[in-house]
Structures are given as structure tokens and as C-alpha cells.
Amino acid sequence: MLSSLGSLWQEIAAIFMSIIMTCGSLFGAFAPSDTANPDKYVDSEIKNVIFLIGDGMGFNHLEKAKQERNITLSMDTFDIKGASMTRSLSAAVTDSAAGGTALATGERTYNGGIGVYMYDPVAAFSYPKNITELCAENGMMTGVITTDETSGATPAAFSAHSSDRGNTEDITNDQFASDIDIIWGAANGVASKGLAKQNGFEYVTTYDEMMALEEGSRSFAQFTNTLWNLEQSDANTPTLSQMTAKAIDLLDDTDEGFFLMVEGAHIDKHSHSNDDASMTEAVVEFDKTIQYVLEYAKNDGETLVVVTADHETGAITRNADGTYSFTSGSHSDANVPVLVYGSSKVINAGEILNNYEIPIRIAYTLGFTEDQFPYEVMIAA
Template structure:
């Protein structure tokens, strides 16, 4: 195992202090660098720094232990950097361009997947690793055809063509693909049901948690556990039927590693906490924090494997910030923030239960039962008045629910507030552990990770993208 300081270099030592809180940020790696036989890249989609911070605060205060991600910093075990996330045509990227920067090694325009501004089509990185004999896969809590996993896999000029991406995956025959998105493969798919074709091509198809747990590594795997995105973790954990039918991100991660870890040439796995981004777009505090904690559990499982294995590079990051939430000072904010432990449901679930025929008391009781606090009468009136006044075309809000208004109300009861409802151009956290991590520079651009991963695995020079 290689260890070094979170940031290195004389000039950067001064910058490191506010991040790390330690005096000596320069340390020598333990052992020498060696080839990364395996790579696990974990992406908390749309994770602003405030999201990472609040999940760690919650974990410390309520669960009694720091988050796995930030414990790497506390224990001086991870290598840390900041990453510029811009796309080819914007300082503020979308998930397709962000993932394609990693997948294809170049910046592309928002909305495309590994199709450059001049029509370039770089070979996606999982295709490269598969070509050289590794097992490869993706797991996510959103559709497996969504932008972040697809950016590691395919070339298509429109991220919205998820039914087409599902068909492209069939030809790639990657080893493990698990998440949501059944409607892009099954009977509801516009171009026809692809699942029989997957079975004919030798895939095992799992459609619930028990079927996933029973999988072995004799055939490639397609796991589809929801029609669209998988449930928010706060909803899954408080619904017995979902607990039985739907795996957590950590369970999918463990299973994917188990299915590929014995391969003689190693494996490359991408893991995405995709619903973190959806919660940020919705200003949904419980959706956000509990999905970030579910992502952190997957981080922990990847790190446990990497520490045992000794040949696995773990990369932990996000593709961009989203909505820049944070915990703000107000009266009694410790108690208010701690009240999140009483949340049993996401805002998405709760708002979907409401209609304007409900009495004020019925709404107060519903919120108390499912989110644990007593909403004031004036806030209930404000909320119900705004059911008629929804901003159209909000992302992931097909039901036109008052996400913005409810998020603003909840700020009074949790002291968590939001800067907006969309992506931000922030530099983001990038953390590595394991062989190859000692080569990480303190500041990188997103597309540089493509060659970084190839070099860590000692792939042939011909696979590197020329700058």
C-alpha cells in the first residue's frame, strides 16, 4: 500500500493547511509504486463540497463515526487534489461531458458522450481495458444507460438516446452492468424489448436483490432494479418491500467486485452515486445526505477490498457540483440539523403524497410522521399555494412538484440552504488510494484522468490520448 501526504510541494504546503489542519503535509510514500491491476472509480454525481461536508458531519454526530471518504484525510492515507470540471463549451459541465472527459480523454460539449466538437470519437476507456483483457463494469443508482456510466462506455452525440445506448451495450458485452433503467431495456423500450437478446447473447439478467446476490461469474451480468432511477436511500431504508427487492449501492459494488476480482488480468469498475445529483437538483436534503452516505458506504467497501488486495487503485470524486448546499448558522442549528435522523422519506416521496384537497392538519401530520418535525401553519399555506406555481422544465421533476419551495421551507427546520437548483462550476475533490496514487498532482483537469488510469495500469502507449 502506498501512502503520502494529501498535498505535496513547497508552494502547496501553505495551501494545504486550511484543508488538512496539519502542520507537516509532506510525507514519503510507503513502499514503491507498482502497477494497478484493478481500478475502482467512484463518482458521487453532482456532489458539491457542502454535500460531502454535511454527510460527514451527520455521520460523526449521529452515527458516531466519520465518513469513509474524509477518514482518508484524517488518517493521512489518501492522496488529495482539486479537479477542474469544465466541458469543451462551458465552465459548467453536464454529466455527459464530465464523464466523457474521463472516458475519452478529451473535453467535449455538454450533452454528448465521447463525440468531440469536431466529430472526434475517441475510444472509451472501458472498451480499451476490455480490449486488453480486463473485466469491466459499471454500477449506478440511476439508469445504467445514464450519462455517467455511458461516458465510460459509448460514443453517441445525444445523451438522451438511452434506448440506443442499451442496444450499444449489448454489442460491447461488458462483464457487469447494474443499476436502474429497466424501461430502456424491457417491454417499455420504444425500439422493442432487448432483454431476450441479452439472454441469447449469454447474459444473466437480474431484476431484484435476491437474483443479484445469487449471480456467479460464469456469464456477463445485466442488473436492472428499477424502471428509471433507483429509490432514494432514505425511502429504501424505510420501506420493507424496497429493502427486499432493491440492492443498495454498496451491495451492488461488493457484488460487482466479487464477480470480477478473480480474473487473471484484473478489472476496472465505475461506481456512481447518481441520485446525489437528482436530490441536489430537487433541493431535497434527506435525499441528498442519505444518498451521499450510501455512496460513502460503497467507498468503504471499495477501500476494504483495496487494502486486502494491494493491487487496486481506488479513485473517489464527483463530476461537478450541484446547487451548492450548506449548513448555515441560525438559532439552535445543531438541534435542527440533527433532526435529519428523524427523516424517513425524501421530499420527492412526500410531495407526491400531497394534493390540495388535504386539510392543513392532515398535511402537518403527514410531514410529522415522515420527516419528524412540526411544520408551522404559515409554511403549509405557502407550500400548498405553490403547487399551482411550478417552474417548468426542472430536471427530474416530471410530476411538477414544488421542490424549490419545499427546499426553502425546510431550510427553516434543518438550517440547510441551497444556492440554486443546477450544476456549478466549482473545482471538486479528487482522492486516490493504492498503487498509482503517488503520481497524482495537486491540481488536475478532468480529462487528464483518462491517461492517468491507463498509465497506472501500465497500458500500452498506443492507448494513451495524445495531448
């Protein structure tokens, strides 16, 4: 995070903080009672978490993809299906930075903000802990993998704290300074082999190098394929499902368990351009990843799987003839799916949560307490 600040700015921030903390406790008084009672979610049998985020993936993305391909999806096999309300603190329609921050830290913030409070955007006083940090500081192995750049908004929210999603260097520095074991995505022009080495990471750029990684190593991977939505990637670049399988293999050997965030980034990107076929391809590859993860979890018996999205993109709407079409090139405020395997304590079937409640419930399912991952309601619902 950036730390240089004038004293006047600090004073202003302090005043804002006291105002919003006061508002926060007022909102807190009206918080849903089930979320205020973390004990309800403690589940000692869950040791690992795989948290999959389909960027921009709404309910109708799944329907459209099934129609386009005449297929069923692994996402349809979850018994526990709810929904998430995705707004940010500054707008009814969130961007990926604020959406990712809610899913990572349990805090809503302003659009553009990465793991920071709205009242303290440069983290002069404090910032909300993300669930990756919570897990790492308690001895769990951790990983953040994406088909976006490593410093993209979603992976950044799970690994950095910065006033703006565009602060690529700031975000990358935070990632290198973190305790995360695996950070894999596309190249961003900032990270380098030298920087990775200085910070104790192996730097990886090809499929073969990734597959050669051994347990106990920490790795920062940056691949270069620009067509990463494809189900079959090129020889140098793994697909999302290949990355996920290897990451699980590297992370799953400690008694303390692991936390892995997996983002399918291209569902959003192809929805912005209303590209039916490519969006479908990205959904299918994301679903293939989920299929692998579900099989792993069913064998393992100690792994919680949560699938959701940061927001919907493209406002896909059902037509009179039963087909589905994009009706916008932007994000929408539509609720998105929350699918859970492994515990009934994250969401009840049919329940609609606020996005920021999801990581809090995951943390409490892992056995963390409110002292360790506070439920601070500084959120206008």
C-alpha cells in the same frame, strides 16, 4: 452509435475536424509537462481499478452530510486528496454527459455528448476510446454500475458513444454490443430479457437474481426501485454497496485484473431539489460503498481506488454560522474532490487536475501507454 450521414455533412465534419486537430496540436504544445510524460505514472503493482463517481458531489456536500448526521466519512480517511476542474468543452458548467465523457475518455466534449468528439458528434470518423474499452480489449474484466438508469449519462459515458445523452436506444445498443461483463442500474424501458440474451448477457431484475450470478457470467441488471437513494433498500433491489460488493466478487478472479466504475447517482438528483436529508442519505450510502471498497483494496494490495465527481450540484455554500446550505438548483462550476488510494501517481495531495486528466492518469498507472490511450489535447483549458 448512429452511423447514417449525408455526404455533405461528412464534408463539413471533415473540415471541422482538420481545423480542430490543428488547434489541438497548438493547445498540446502548452499542456502541462507532467501529463505529457505518461512514464511518470506507470505503476506495475496496480492490477485493478475501482473508480467511484458521486454525481454532483462537491466538497461541501461532504461537510453538509457530516453536519446533518454528526458523523465522519470514509472519504475523510484518504491520504491523497486533490481536486478536479469540471468544465466541459462547450460551457464553464458541465452536464453529466460531458463530465462523464471527460472522466471516461480523457476528452472534453459538448454538454449532452456521450463519448464523442465535439467536432464529430455522430462519430462519423472516430470517437475517443473510453477506459472501460481500453481495459476490456486488454483482457481485463469490466463493470459499470449505477443507481441511475443503465443508460444514464454517467454509465453511458463509460460504455457507449452517442451524439446525445437522450438517445436511450442508441446507448443501450452500444452497451449490448460492448465487451463489458457487468452493466447494472435502473430499468429504462428499452433493454429487455430477449435483447440481453441475444447479446450474451443474463438479464437480472431482483436482488436475489443478482446474488445468484456466478463467476464467468456476463450480466445486464435493471432494478425498479424508485427510492434508490435509501440506505436500506427493498427486498428486490440492492443498495449501491451491495451491488458493489457482488460486482467485485464477480470480477476479481482473473490474472489480468478488473476495472469497475461505480456511480452514486442520487447525490445529484437530491441536490437539484435541494433536499437536505435525502442528499445526505445518498452521500452516506455512497460513503458506505467507499468504505467497503477501501477495505477490499487494503486486503487485496493491487487495487487502485479513485473517488471523484463529474461536477458539483446545488452550489452548497458555508454560512456565517458554520452551517451549509444549497444556493442553487443547478450544477455549478465548483471544483470537486479527487480522492486516491493505492498509488501516488494519479494525483498529488493538494493538486488540482482537469477532469479529463483523471482517466489518462489511471490508465498510465495501470501500465497502459500513450499509444494505447492517447493524450490528445483538443481542449480549451
